[in-house]
Amino acid sequence: MRTTQLLLVEDNPGDVRLVRETLSDVTDESFNITCASTLRDTLEKIATTKFDAILLDLGLPDGNGIDLVKRVVEATPRTPILVLTGLVDDRIALNALSVGAQDYIVKGILEGQSIARAIHYSVQRKRLLQQLEMLRDIDEAVSSTLDLKDIFGSFLQRIESLFPVAGSCVQRIDKNGALQPLVVKQVEVDELADYPAAADFPRDGNHETCNFAITSFGAGASAPFKRRGWRGAVQIPLAVNHQPWGLVSLFMNGEHDLSDEDSNILRMIISRLTVAVQNAQLYESIVQLAEDLRRSNKVKDEFLSIMSHELRTPLNVMMNCAEILRDGVVGDVTPEQSAILDRLLVQARNQLGLVNGILHVTRMETDKVEINYQEIGLREFLEDLKADYSISFSRERVELVWDIPVDLPRIQTDRDKVRQMLENLINNAIKFTGAGKISVIARVLDSQWIEFKVSDTGSGMPETALATIFEKFQQLDTTATRAHGGVGIGLYLVKQFTDLLKGRIDVTSELGKGSCFTITLPRTPEANATAGLQNRPAV
Template sequence: MEQTLKILVVDDNEVDRMAVRDALTKAGLQMELFEVSNGNDAFSALNTTAYDCVFFNYRLPDQHGLTFIQQLRSSKIKVPSVVLTAQGDEQIAVQLIKAGATDYLSKSKISPEMLVQVLRSAIRIYWAEMQAALVNQQLRESHEQLLRKNQELERQQQQIQIQNFKLLEVSQLKSYFLATMSHELRTPMNAIIGFSQILFRSKFGQLTHQQADMVERILSNGKHLLMLVNEVLDFSKLEAGRLDLKAEIFDVSKVINLAVGEMRSLADAKNLSLLVQTDLQNTLVFNDPVRIKQILINLLSNAIKFTESGEIWVEVKELPASRVTIVVRDTGIGIAPRNFKRIFEAFRQVDQTITRKYPGTGLGLAIIDSLVRMMGGKIFLDSKLGSGSMFKIELPRQITLSTEAADAPDVQLDSDDIFSSAKNPHHSSSQTR
């Protein structure tokens, strides 16, 4: 069913109003037609009733058509409007359209067909304009909303930056505090260890069995505490970027055997077999021997700590591209795959409870990971719960020192260098227990 249209005709000429009325009636439109003779009455009618279209004469007795259109716009009354003009007044009609009228029609061309065509066109144009205005309004609102969100995001970003600066400052203070405290603690700890060792010397008198046992406990706990303090100190230096490698040419097999020798008593105390196999065509490397020993001692300490029975193997082998690998295997409790990454995080242990069975700072593997990265190497982990673990470290034979290490020797190792040992080639392949 066709919609009933409400149409308002504004004209002081009764004959012209009749012509519009007859043409619309003959067109067979479903409509309600309302007529007024001046602009004021038209304005009052439009304020109280919603019309689908307004036909108005551009020359009204109380005001010009331009004034009428401007009054509608200022009052925010939105309705399709068609200007009725006399012959030759098309230029004036164009001005009215620019001011806000929807369309115009010369009175001399009023006919049912023309009037219906102009009416439908005006309504379509009006609704298209309304739709465009609605879309523009939504776009403006969206734009304003985006601006507000951007402002909020900028504010949050500034807050995050401030928090990051604060966290960085706290982290730096923490690192400096740890470094300072660790350094201060090492002095009395070295004294405790030193005096404990002196007490064992026979020239100071023979200790009773009970006294020797107590001094042995002091010495053992002092060394353990010093190791923990050194871990914290190394970690704080690594965090602050103040730990430098002191590289030199050394025999890696000797350093490995030295580290294994230091840890053998701990393995023997738990009846664990500790095996070493070196398979290198050239045992000389350019690296930091102290840090290589530290890495191996940490790995062996963990292997012994988490192994109740069985064996621990240390293997050193050649790799292509002038690299070597150090592997530490054990038959210990193993590590679940979900914890592979976590155990390399600082202060992180699989068992975080205060009643945990295995003590430690949780810094050992974090320090190893950082040192291996500094050396340009990689560390790999393979483990299974209840079946033991395997830590494999791959390192270049010749590490590259940072630019800060200005006093480091300029060493180039190639086929004609000392590493080739051309005049005295040797192959080291041994297994000790």
């Protein structure tokens, strides 16, 4: 037979006797009734005793009405309260429900089974609400934090509303298979040293079938708990990803058997806590993976930087020696020998450009790229670039045309980056133009902006390729690409340098007819701030 711990708050001895006699007629439930006749006495009893329900009269010597209900609800928010009211007090009783009471009972029509049902349903309703609140709180904790101590701490705090818990703890299995405390409540860590784990872990990870162990404390290892007056514990095993993870223990002052309802709510809670552990483990693995990638990238960047430096040194020596030989510093050079040396210099410069490109990409990824603004005469700058190509470029079926207006202004920009941008575009055009024309055009757009165009009549690109051509290591799968090689960083660097200089690059292309790349740059670093590039039409 179920026993209900009931607090009867009533200052009328006749009504107290009537309630006792009425409840004594109930055959399927017994009531252990504690009485209080004042608000003060009520609050004292609530502070020292846990009740399943409270029958509360609305008129006491030191409190009455809605304020009385509020005071009792504040003192024990998790205990269901049933208001005792007279026949004429229905409105007040309904108001009491709005501030936290679970139900009301009319004194004039007291009947044992009806009161028992009202108490039972109120207890069930209150318990269901508490279960839903706990599940909601755990769901919120799981979705808002990855700190397992916070999540399990919230769980241990809220579980007291559902079970007569005197203390609790969550232990985690360490790498040696031993249980180590993660969160404890009303328990000393050293008391857990010899605490036995009697629960079986669900090796299949299925908490629907896991075994909750109910242990009773005897002498020996459980002596510290027995001295506290604790009678036993409910042990709840946790398994994550089919592996034992830890143990939740709820210590009880008295005997406590788990009902089917208790087991079901515990399984729902444990399933949510398991998700929290899985999320935390996933986060830890992602953090570890990110750290591994960071270290790997650091090693890669250091290797590329060292490799680039080591390759640049001999390339520069080779180029200097070739120039000395070609210029006749150490002796006369025949036209045939000069042509060979020119070809050697072209290939060495191409190789040096590739090495520099890799070095720039490495610096880009580590945010070590600096902008070196300086004033340059745009016409002289382009004439120097043209002169270099007049020496290095030799293709019978391809014409390289330069359109350099005489009135080009002086601008403030990073000379080396602009040169590499144009070289990459020109070299890209040469690579994909077997026969035809390549044009390099510079013009002033207005007082704030200048424009460079590099166009060709080469193989062109399909429209589907335009969205990805500026990505790192992106190459078209074409005959020209396979014939001339490359690693796919030229256009990537053009885009990155354009962005660094607060400019824009646009591209148009038609398969089989050629491509046109347009770079728009500010004439000064301040130009971008005074005339937004995003407002300029794309070319």
